[in-house]
Amino acid sequence: MKFVGRDRELTTLKQLYQGGGFQMPVIYGRRRIGKTSLINKFIHDTQAKETRGTPKATVFTARESSAKENLASLSGAILSLNQQGSSSALDEQSPSATFSSFEAAFDHLFRIARDQRIIFAIDEYPYLAESDRSVSSLLQRLIDENKANSQLFLILCGSSMSFMEHQVLGYKSPLYGRRTAQIKLEPFDIFQAAQLLDGVDVETVITWYGMVGGVPLYLEQFDAALALGQNLERSILRTDSFLYGEPDSFLQQELRDPSNYNAIIRTIANGVGKLTEIADGAGLDRTAVSSYLRSLDALGIVFPHKPIIDANRKKVRYVLGDNLFRFWYRFVPRFLTPLQAGREHQVAQLIEGEQLSAFLGASFEEVCRQWLVAHMGETVALATDSANGKRNGIQRNSLTIPLIMDIGSWWGTDRELRQEADIDIVALAENGTTIFGECKWRTKPTDANVIDTLCHRASLFAFPKHELVVFSKSPFTKACVKRAQEVGCHLITLADMNIA
Numbered sequence: 001m002k003f004v005g006r007d008r009e010l011t012t013l014k015q016l017y018q019g020g021g022f023q024m025p026v027i028y029g030r031r032r033i034g035k036t037s038l039i040n041k042f043i044h045d046t047q048a049k050e051t052r053g054t055p056k057a058t059v060f061t062a063r064e065s066s067a068k069e070n071l072a073s074l075s076g077a078i079l080s081l082n083q084q085g086s087s088s089a090l091d092e093q094s095p096s097a098t099f100s101s102f103e104a105a106f107d108h109l110f111r112i113a114r115d116q117r118i119i120f121a122i123d124e125y126p127y128l129a130e131s132d133r134s135v136s137s138l139l140q141r142l143i144d145e146n147k148a149n150s151q152l153f154l155i156l157c158g159s160s161m162s163f164m165e166h167q168v169l170g171y172k173s174p175l176y177g178r179r180t181a182q183i184k185l186e187p188f189d190i191f192q193a194a195q196l197l198d199g200v201d202v203e204t205v206i207t208w209y210g211m212v213g214g215v216p217l218y219l220e221q222f223d224a225a226l227a228l229g230q231n232l233e234r235s236i237l238r239t240d241s242f243l244y245g246e247p248d249s250f251l252q253q254e255l256r257d258p259s260n261y262n263a264i265i266r267t268i269a270n271g272v273g274k275l276t277e278i279a280d281g282a283g284l285d286r287t288a289v290s291s292y293l294r295s296l297d298a299l300g301i302v303f304p305h306k307p308i309i310d311a312n313r314k315k316v317r318y319v320l321g322d323n324l325f326r327f328w329y330r331f332v333p334r335f336l337t338p339l340q341a342g343r344e345h346q347v348a349q350l351i352e353g354e355q356l357s358a359f360l361g362a363s364f365e366e367v368c369r370q371w372l373v374a375h376m377g378e379t380v381a382l383a384t385d386s387a388n389g390k391r392n393g394i395q396r397n398s399l400t401i402p403l404i405m406d407i408g409s410w411w412g413t414d415r416e417l418r419q420e421a422d423i424d425i426v427a428l429a430e431n432g433t434t435i436f437g438e439c440k441w442r443t444k445p446t447d448a449n450v451i452d453t454l455c456h457r458a459s460l461f462a463f464p465k466h467e468l469v470v471f472s473k474s475p476f477t478k479a480c481v482k483r484a485q486e487v488g489c490h491l492i493t494l495a496d497m498n499i500a
Helices: 008-021 035-049 066-082 088-092 102-110 126-129 136-149 161-168 190-196 202-212 228-237 242-255 256-270 275-282 287-299 323-331 334-341 346-359 359-374 448-458 478-487
Strands: 027-028 056-061 120-122 151-160 183-185 303-304 317-320 379-381 398-400 402-412 418-431 433-440 465-472 489-493
Touching: 008 027, 008 035, 008 183, 027 035, 027 161, 035 056, 035 120, 035 151, 056 066, 066 102, 066 120, 066 126, 066 136, 102 120, 120 126, 126 136, 126 151, 126 161, 151 161, 161 287, 183 346, 190 202, 190 359, 202 323, 202 359, 228 242, 228 346, 228 402, 228 418, 242 323, 256 287, 256 303, 256 317, 256 323, 275 287, 287 303, 287 465, 317 323, 323 346, 334 346, 346 359, 359 402, 359 418, 359 433, 359 465, 418 448, 433 448, 448 465, 448 478, 448 489, 478 489
Parallel strands: 027 151, 027 183, 056 120, 120 151, 433 465, 465 489
Antiparallel strands: 303 317, 379 398, 402 418, 418 433
16 A cells, blocks of 8 residues: 655654754654654655755664674675665775674764765664674764764664663663654554545544554555455454454564463453453452553553543553454454354454444544544534534534643543443643533434533533534434534534544
């Protein structure tokens, strides 16, 4: 598929390049997130648009191997610069095969970058640094000695986020303070996902995003020529498919003791969110579970969810933040026997027909929060304008979204009804306005009772200014539209969201 998104990251890299001199941006993020694609796109665009001569550029990918093998590959990458145009100075300084050491290899790279712009990217840098633990200190010395007169654009890239954050960016790292930018790649949001799935209808985009999340390679498994159920069957539920094996592969590569992490993830996927209950459900010590949860949080698999408004900020629910993990652990263990027997077609029909809509509710809430943040500071026209009656003498046919300072959800005790309650969206704006919202991903039309419930729960908080919004996949009933007009609630459809 085509390269999409990452506009901000590309702009950062291009601005650094145009600034001249030595640069060392650090790029990191989880596996499959698109780090290598970003580097290749940057190099392609730079070489295509550079007016001062095409810069020499190459990408060296380190391997989880010995220092000797990595040195041989690194040597080949550096020497490949010879073939990118003629340079007698470069040729005269080049050995015929492998450099004798990492010091000799990098010293050569810095020497040839004194007089010409060179882009040299080291992908999977943690593998290189772990194969020879002197590499980071060596780079530190060479950077300090040469950066004043260097035209080297050195990119360090890695998937091991703990290594990159502590051994490259951390205070105790030899490379601390040498970076000129740091770029942490995050999964795509719903808008970037829609760009990647160009031409797919909005409901299907949200559904697929809700099942696999925003990792570009996961999204690319969708085949637009197939129906949603067929994609579910072939790309996720077949035991030989890439996405079926991805959660286990990810944990095996990124973490020690994957069996313990599996137990924790399964427990959370079954709706358990409190630390003590997770520990009991997984059969693990509470202190150990706290450490495991921090690791899963760093990888973007689990995150601690807190109510946006609450006097007790210690109230935390742990939830699965990665949609593929959430889907896999929700359904695969439950249907493991028929899936292993090759009955993925029947399982896909069962999930799509009876369970998928309820599963996607949480994903749709996050999509709606993303939509509000993406449009803050804007006035959005609504086709089904629920607040088109006059309020305070003003004709309302659009929603103006203020600058949002914080956004999330709320849950707690309804003091009036003396029962537990929740609000899907609570957004705190810079101008003092609070946005309360409900999100409905279901097949039946959304009725007026949704607005009545939202009005009541919003009244639990003494905010002087607030806006009410209801997002819905299905149409709104006439009674719902009428009630929305009476209370000034905005009704927002998938068409209004303009995602795809």
